[in-house]
Amino acid sequence: MTEVIVHETTPVTLIGGGEVAKSDLADALSYAPFLVAADGGADQALRLGYEPRAVIGDFNSLSAATRSSLSDSILHHVPEQETTDFDKAVRAVTAPLILAVGFLGARVDHQLAALHVLAQPHDTPCILIGAHEVVVHVTAPLELELTPGDVVSLFPLAPVTGRSSGLEWPIEGLDLSPMSRIGTSNRATGAIRIEADGPGLLALLPRDCLPALIPAMRAGRSPSLQRD
Incomplete structure (x- = not known):
């Protein structure tokens, strides 16, 4: 079980390493301004002009350049390999709601894994945001x-x-x-x-x-x- 890393009283935006439009991230952040990245989602955040306030994952997808550009204080390494980085991040966040972008689109196996995680029991409800559906x-x-x-x-x-x-x-x-x-x-x-x-x-x-x-x-x- 991943320990709670982020505890917020308002909704949180979680970004992954899949396809995400800047407009979708900006839309999520307008409702949930606290930005958390799941592993390589930090690369996506920086590419789109945003800096996450926490990065959670096994760091297998996080680029060396992004890792070196971020403060060690926001990097939360969860090395176990039994769960996906999306699962690790969701379990590590306590908030009224998670708005998740960058988990739909691109590779089908990653999308299926995200849906699998969404259906698991979690304390914090989550909305997966895609290009055409939620x-x-x-x-x-x-x-x-x-x-x-x-x-x-x-x-x-x-x-x-x-x-x-x-x-x-x-x-x-x-x-x-x-x-x-x-x-x-x-x-x-x-x-x-x-x-x-x-x-x-x-x-x-x-x-x-x-x-x-x-x-x-x-x-x-x-x-x-x-x-x-």
């Missing part, structure tokens, strides 16, 4: 105002059931599973409410709903759903 783990009822026709994809990473309102195709009574029934390309009819009976249900939502999603995630914050 992704969250539904651990508490999620209520959100959307525009009719907005795509709402639900993807189970474990067998899970739940309930919904405001979706064209409700999920109540369905057994969702990555090996059988999934819920991609659903559509909102207006305001939505999604509730899961256990862990593992990811919601993929339109990128432009981020301003409304942030307070919704904070309002619905609850302890992570634990697997039996």
Whole structure:
């Protein structure tokens, strides 16, 4: 278990080493100005003109040039190899919410690993921000105002059931599973409410709903759903 390294009372932006546009990072920082980098995400931050206030990881991806340019006081080496740097960073941050950029896009294996981490039990809720979508783990009822026709994809990473309102195709009574029934390309009819009976249900939502999603995630914050 990674020790808590960053403790903040306001949301935190976490940057990874994947694809990230400067506009996406600036957008995240407008809501969560405390910037943390997961390993090679520090290179991305400096490239985009920002300096992280903490760097967390095994430092296998952190360039020598970036490492030497940063103060040792903000470099937090977590050498274990059982978890990804995204997982290490999320577990090391205590905050109302994490906005994570640079974990979607580029290599598919890295994206799958990020989704795996998102579905694990963590004390701090997290929003993965991509170029076109945002992704969250539904651990508490999620209520959100959307525009009719907005795509709402639900993807189970474990067998899970739940309930919904405001979706064209409700999920109540369905057994969702990555090996059988999934819920991609659903559509909102207006305001939505999604509730899961256990862990593992990811919601993929339109990128432009981020301003409304942030307070919704904070309002619905609850302890992570634990697997039996």
